[in-house]
Amino acid sequence: MTELGHGANRSSRIAGFHRKSPQERLDLVAAFAGLDQGTVDHLANMGNLSPQLADKMIENVIGTMNIPIGIATNMRVDGEDVLVPMATEESSVVAAVCNAARQNYATGFTTSVSGTLMIAQVQAVDVADPHAARLRLLDKRDEIKGICDACDPLLVKLGGGFRDLEVRLLETLGGTMVVTHLIVDTRDAMGANAVNTMAEKIAPHIATWTGGRVFLRILSNLADKRVARAHTVWKLDDIGGASVRDGIISAYQFAEADPYRAATHNKGIMNGISAVILATGNDTRAVEAGAHAYAARSGRYTSLTRYEINKDGDLSASIELPLAVGLIGGATKIHPTAQACLKVLGVTTAERLARVIAAVGLAQNFSALKALATVGIQSGHMALHAQNIAIMAGAVGDEVDTVARVLVERKTVRIDVAQEVLAKLRG
Known part of the structure; x- marks a missing residue:
């Protein structure tokens, strides 16, 4: 490795850094930051994205950040069953969409777009x-x-x-x-x-x-002439009855009236939407900026979704937001993982992709509101998050599930508790 010096003598001014190969850059960064060989080897492993392609996508590449891709099942959009790839680091996001879609599978989601x-x-x-x-x-x-x-x-x-x-x-x-x-x-x-x-x-x-x-x-990323909409109905018998329905509506009304609540409410929607955007190589920042600006178009920041009771007493839900997405150009066209995800989705137009993404956003929101209105958001989320805590504590293999299960049973998902459980498990 090239030594750049340590402490006060280090300099971030590295002549010709952009002209070097990814490995040469990594060696320079390792010397600058004093990285151990294990860290260097980890960064050098770019997974299923070749260093040559990564180096063409952005500047000064030294590695890649791999994000898990999960599949949302049970999704029926405009009468067609779809499997939806979602790239995210946050537990419970994929499960939330699966659960919401399972509860309205017979109805599915009806979608539309205003154009491109x-x-x-x-x-x-x-x-x-x-x-x-x-x-x-x-x-x-x-x-x-x-x-x-x-x-x-x-x-x-x-x-x-x-x-x-x-x-x-x-x-x-x-x-x-x-x-x-x-x-x-x-x-x-x-x-x-x-x-x-x-x-x-x-x-x-x-x-x-x-x-x-x-x-x-x-x-402008406020693409209000490129709006996607989704609607569905969750039947009372499928969601747990009138009390659950009324709790969800009350939670929505809270977000509709209060920007402090609406910010978190819409963040939950974007958990699902941004995961599909990222998986398909589209621009997460552009879509997020447009969505939040659209939520404030009346002059007051509010909910992107709407909930009401239909004539049968069931829960009617809808979402409307700008979705500027594409199938050609940028990472969508050149990233092999994005191309694979698009093949899984089976979409052939940007409009169809936007329709599916809008449905995912509505499903994500429903699951969050249902959890908030019933058992609380931490019950399901922390059960999944417990696995991450177990890994952070040093658990490996079957230990991960064992430690996570104990954390959930104790209702205390903390790393110090996980370390204690792991120590006892190992005797």
């Missing part, structure tokens, strides 16, 4: 006559369409491309901004690269037409 439209924003400032400038831009719609579509002829050939134009006057601390929205159908791509290219291409023209200065030109 993405928004690119172009910001113009220092416009002398913003109201008149807005009209000038609207008059240029056909010209703008031609410029945008010329950026991606293949997208147009596939049925996508520029669809519409919106121009907003935004009052800010710096004065009135003229913000142009390019509405683009990105079809089976998430579409960030396509719409960003169009925004950058059109920006100089907008500066000329408005007489202002253009700064930002980039997509």
Whole structure:
């Protein structure tokens, strides 16, 4: 290994680091941080992702972070049975979807999508006559369409491309901004690269037409023209009766009214959604940002789901949120594990993928609310988490299940207790 020195003499300024191979970088990092050989060997093992591919996906690669992939069973979406891959490090997430879907398997989930439209924003400032400038831009719609579509002829050939134009006057601390929205159908791509290219291409023209200065030109992750919806009914007999139904509705009403509760409520929804997003190589941060912004679109942050009682007295549930996902481009197309997960799902369009993901989000939320309204969230979660604690305490093989079982029986899932149980087990 190359020695970089230790303590105060270490420097993070490493000339040509980005030009080195992953192994060379790892050797430098190991010397810098004083890593033992076991840690170095662990980082060097990139699992089922080749070092060459990893090195092309992001910068300065030294290893990979492997996340378990579980399968959500029992899911029936629009009359079709699907197995859903979920990549997550959090216990009980996959089990929650399986349990929720089992309880409404006969009904299943009905879904819809509003389309595959993405928004690119172009910001113009220092416009002398913003109201008149807005009209000038609207008059240029056909010209703008031609410029945008010329950026991606293949997208147009596939049925996508520029669809519409919106121009907003935004009052800010710096004065009135003229913000142009390019509405683009990105079809089976998430579409960030396509719409960003169009925004950058059109920006100089907008500066000329408005007489202002253009700064930002980039997509919006509040993809509110790309909304996915899912609905289902959980029958009273399948969920434990009216008291359980009423507890779930009360929990939803709490989240609907209180942003402190809504933040955790929606985080639970995203446990399921982000797990499918990650498994399929899509952008978890973009989807999460869009979902939370959508939850606050009324000016008050609230629940992404809705619960009510239908005419038969059963629990009717729905979810609605932006889901900008794709099947082509980025990690979705080049990561072999993402490709394998898409094969398991059997989806052939971005719209179908969004539909399934919305159903998963609703299932996840139902399970969380049911647990909260009955036995409490810790009962099921900690039973699964106990295995992680057992491993942290040093348990191996069959010891893991034995220690975890004792922790659950004692209702004390702590590492010090796990260490004590393990010590006794080993005599």
